[in-house]
Amino acid sequence: MNKDVTEVPEGKISLLDAVPVRCSHITTEWDGDCVVISYPRFKRKWMRRLLLPKGMSPDIHVHLEEHGSAVWNLIDGQRTVREIVSLLAEHFHPDEDYASRVTTYMMQLQRDNFVKLKIEA
Numbered sequence: 258m259n260k261d262v263t264e265v266p267e268g269k270i271s272l273l274d275a276v277p278v279r280c281s282h283i284t285t286e287w288d289g290d291c292v293v294i295s296y297p298r299f300k301r302k303w304m305r306r307l308l309l310p311k312g313m314s315p316d317i318h319v320h321l322e323e324h325g326s327a328v329w330n331l332i333d334g335q336r337t338v339r340e341i342v343s344l345l346a347e348h349f350h351p352d353e354d355y356a357s358r359v360t361t362y363m364m365q366l367q368r369d370n371f372v373k374l375k376i377e378a
Contacts, residue, residue, distance in 0.1 A: 272360045273339035275374040284316075285329070287348055292326040294319045294371060309313045319371075323347060326364060333370060339365055 258346070279285075286293045295316040299305045305315050311353070321329055331341045342359045366372045 270376055271339075272363065272374070273356065274337055275344065275363070275376050276334065276337050277341075277366070277372040277374055278334040279332055279372055280370060288320065290326065291323060292321045292329045294321065294329065296371075311347055325362065328359065338374075 279363075280296075282296050284295045286295065297305070297319050298313075298315055298317055299362060309315055324345075327345055328341060338350055338360060339356075342356045345359070346355060363372070363374065367374050
């Protein structure tokens with residue numbers, strides 16, 4: 258049974274064992290070597306129609322840099338954060354604090370509602 262990380266079951270949970278899953282309202286595009294993720298400015302269509310100024314995009318676009326793009330590309334709903342860290346470790350030549358940097362980035366993606374973090378119960 259899958260649960261959100263925010264629903265903490267008994268015992269300690271390592272974020273490295275969580276599986277990030279992209280949220281369904283996020284779209285992904287490529288701009289050269291980097292990812293651009295987009296999400297709607299307003300949840301409801303009537304809000305877009307009434308509140309969106311003319312000429313403004315109905316979506317907010319977030320341009321990820323090289324490292325963020327590499328992490329985003331590996332988020333497939335199957336890999337754990339630990340697996341993502343190990344896949345990126347060789348390419349980015351991480352220091353000893355690399356796993357902590359990636360987990361901090363994952364937590365930011367979750368706070369921004371770009372991903373949900375699931376754990377196996």
